[in-house]
Amino acid sequence: MTSPEPAPQPARYAAPSGAPQPGPAPAPTPAQPGYGAPQPGYAAQPGYGAQPAQPGYGAQPGYAAQPGYGAQPAQPGYGAQPGYTAQPGYGAQPAYAAQPPHPVAPSPAMAPPGAVPWATQRKRPIVLEIVLVVLGGLLASAFVVLMALVTSGTTVGVAVVLALVPLVTIGALIMWVDRWEPEPRFLLVGAFLWGGGVAVAVASLLNSVVGPALAGALGTGLDPGTASAVLGAPIVEEAMKGLGILLIFLVRRREFNGPLDGAVYGAVVALGFSVVEDVQYFALNAEDMGMIFVMRALLSPFGHLVYSVPMGIALGIASRRRSKAAWLWLFPLGYLAAVALHMGWNGSLSFASSFTDLVAIFVLLNWLPLALLAGIAIWLRQREQHVVGRRLRDYVPSGWLSEAEVQALSSMQACRAARRWAAGVGAKPAMRAYQRTAARLAYARQDLYTGHVARRARQDEAHLLEELARARAEVMARATPRHGY
Incomplete structure (x- = not known):
């Protein structure tokens, strides 16, 4: 949900002479005559001589009213001033002709504005993208090489090929969702490599440490392997994936324009983690690689996306709120949702004892949340269309x-x-x-x-x-x- 829309801040830059102003048209300002000038509706005051109107106020000679929204009085420093030459492409705009409903060609009425100083932009630095790509790429490559040393190059090669299946299918779906306002591709590559490199590397080191430590502290009696899967993996993995999404939100705030953008970044980070983790599972279970492929890549390829997208949506909601600190409480809510979903999935699989249990787990904890997430994504796309319409209007x-x-x-x-x-x-x-x-x-x-x-x-x-x-x-x-x- 979005908060009520306050009016935008007043413009802090000057528009070119005669150019239409973004936002609602200014209210007409009556001409201010000089001292002693005859006032409309009453006689000139005695004792004062008629003074010429001050330049820069009221209607100026040579100023044309704008068609379509009423004649606007010239603002101080605008309009046709004595000795001022109108800029080409500006000034009065011809009325817009009625457009057919479909297809609609853009109106030719507005000519391109000329170059103006305030529109000059410096190149946006890409330090974050470079860090994400280099660090994530190195760690992901090192992880795959390590798998090759532990197993064999052939086994890892087959695992990589199998991991391409969910990568291509899920990646295509993410790009479809992101068609409305595509995110910078270099930033998406960095998000993918953060998930597949940094998050995977840290999780591989800490899952087996955090899980048993929590199990011991809570007195659960879980063995180290189960504790790592049920407690360690959800807490550590979602924290690392969420950190990547949060970095993009904080550093690239202008590219984080709402819940749909958050869902895209969360899905890309999760996809990177899932693909590299798939390579690990396929390579380390070479004898059962076919079954593992069916279970992970075909029946539950969206698992990590289901867990991590709530964190992105939470940050997207924060981007639409007036409070700059909204992410401080919205992001933890998204993280808790991610941990709960991940913990429910891993815990259920750890204690499943029959084929019926597996079917129920897949349906209730994977496919149902996926369907809900897909519905939310479609709804968010529709909401974004409304936002675009309101702001462009x-x-x-x-x-x-x-x-x-x-x-x-x-x-x-x-x-x-x-x-x-x-x-x-x-x-x-x-x-x-x-x-x-x-x-x-x-x-x-x-x-x-x-x-x-x-x-x-x-x-x-x-x-x-x-x-x-x-x-x-x-x-x-x-x-x-x-x-x-």
Whole structure:
């Protein structure tokens, strides 16, 4: 759930002369005459001479009212000033023509804005991604090499090939969920290697230590192997996977735009852990590799995703709350849910005594949570469409977008129809860039409502507005004129 939406912070940058302002259009300001100027509705005061109107207030000579949302008085320093030359591509915008419902071509009304100083962005540092990829990659490679030394290179090679099955199928599903606003691919690679390298390495060292220690402290009477599986693995593994998700949230906050993003990052970290762990199980159980493959890769490939995604969703909810400290209590809730699910699965398997028990465990503790998680993912995608629509609609009054464009950009069905239309005129890459930029713009606008990254979000907003107009202009430049477009 999201908290009520406060108004975004006032803009801290100046827009180019005559450019439409993001957000609701400013209320008209009556012209301020100079001292002694005749006032509307009453006579000039005696003793004062009629003074000329002060420049920068009221209607200025040469200023054109904006069509579609009423004439706006020029603000101080805006509009056509004496001696000021209007910038090309700005000023009065022609009215938007009615758009057909499907497919909807973007409106050609807005020309690309010119280069402006505040839209200049420095390259985003990728230190976190480099650390995740290098550290995770080295540890994952070392773990696989260790398995080869313990067993054989041939055995590990077969195990790696079998582990590719869940990697490809689950990876494709994650990418499908992430189509709305794709996360940076390099960051996803880092998340995958954190799960498959760092989390696996630490869990291999600590599971057998933490589990028996807790069993002894609690007086459970569990043997060391069972204690490691039931107590050690859930606590240590979910802590390490959760730490990777939390690092992305804290360091790459601008890429963590809600519960759906959190679910994607949690799923990718869990997938990395699951794939490397599969290699370990397949290699160490070479004689029963076929049965282990069926049990892990075919019947329960989503286990780690089911455990870890709640942590990502919890952090995604925190990203939408106004309190910057919301993650301090939401993340522990997600972690406890992950530990409970993992502990229930491992504990049930450890004490199962018949085939009927196994069937019940798979259905109740794996497939049912998976179905619930899939339903939540679909619901989150629909919620994200509503968020995109609400935030993009903020730009309609000022003329950056038309209502028809907002409707086309906040619906997966309409976006697919627009890409099909663009493919027919050779503009599909430009259309895809236009749609993805619009989604990023909507999330930057959402960050202004939460106030988490207000200054950076305002900079992103200015840059993305320029990029959006440029992508739209490219689509229209490539499009062959057709009736109705």
